[in-house]
Amino acid sequence: MATRNRMPPWHEVFKAPSGHELLIRPIRPEDDEPLKGAFSLFGPAEVRDRLTQSVDELSAEAAYRLTHPNVKNEIVLVAAENEQAGVAVVGALARASIIPGTKDAEYSILISRFLIGQGLGRQLMRKLVKWGKGKYLDHLYGDVLEANEPMKQLAASLGFKAVPHPQGTPGLVRMVLDLDPGQ
Template identity: 55%
Template sequence: MAARNRLPPWHDQIRLANGREILIRPVRPDDAEPLRAGFALLGPEEIRQRLVSPLPELSAEMADRLTRPDPKTEFALVAAEPLPPGDAVVGGVARVAMVPGTRDGQFLILISGYIAGLGAGRQLMRRLVRWARGKKLQRLIGEVQEENQPMLALAESLGFRQEASDHPGTVRVVLDL
């Protein structure tokens, strides 16, 4: 019996706490412009709270780089509307990159305000952890702004511990894999 509506690997359609359906899937080059458009909708406070180094915009070069991860050392996902890439509004992006010379992975998750607090971050983080374990990494590490209590609480609920960070105003969260 063939499975209907079977999604490709790393693709999952989920329902958020507010009932909205999103598709979590690997990032694709077609996502560069929707990522830039979504980033432009973030307010300065959202950007400051979610990123260690605030960015005034997501440049075309940065978006292109983010949407073309090196499959040997990087993994990136988006949480988007269940529409074709390039047409879908992207509400979240998650990325992990292996740190050269170590068995660590550095992660970053950015969730837009319109889906923040509805479970998308947890869904993305679980997939980053699964990828990191598949790559036999020893630790997953992220830098989180001290004020970003939702992300710190999410990390703690998933087993991350907190450490001092080299960046003022941030906390390093670490998950031993």
């Protein structure tokens, strides 16, 4: 019987149409410096600001928070070169975190401008949905810039519904996925 080359949980090789090959995997503490180095390449400043409250660079505190997630209530995945953590360039980041006292989680996805449009966002979103279902959550939601048509279309293609932002924040729409359709 042939031995399968199995990867650890939440690990997957992603082959982009451009030929880039990335490893999607949980973030590791060693990703701290590569993440800080690549942060300015992730999406628009408004997106980075919502994720970390820092626009141009990733603070040491924010980097620590991202690279040391509480596995009981959040997941942080990266798409990086298939190299050793701490050396591999990080090209994308996806995070979902359970809102305390609820069965809902908020997601955010940041993708390097060099990798946008390659299907990486879809693959990361699928992994976050899988995580949310595995946690038996009711909803997964994210705030998306109204002008970000590709992300809104991606979310809609996966079953997310656009709803007005609950705080009425101008320029944002909330994309919500019902993870428990039997409710």
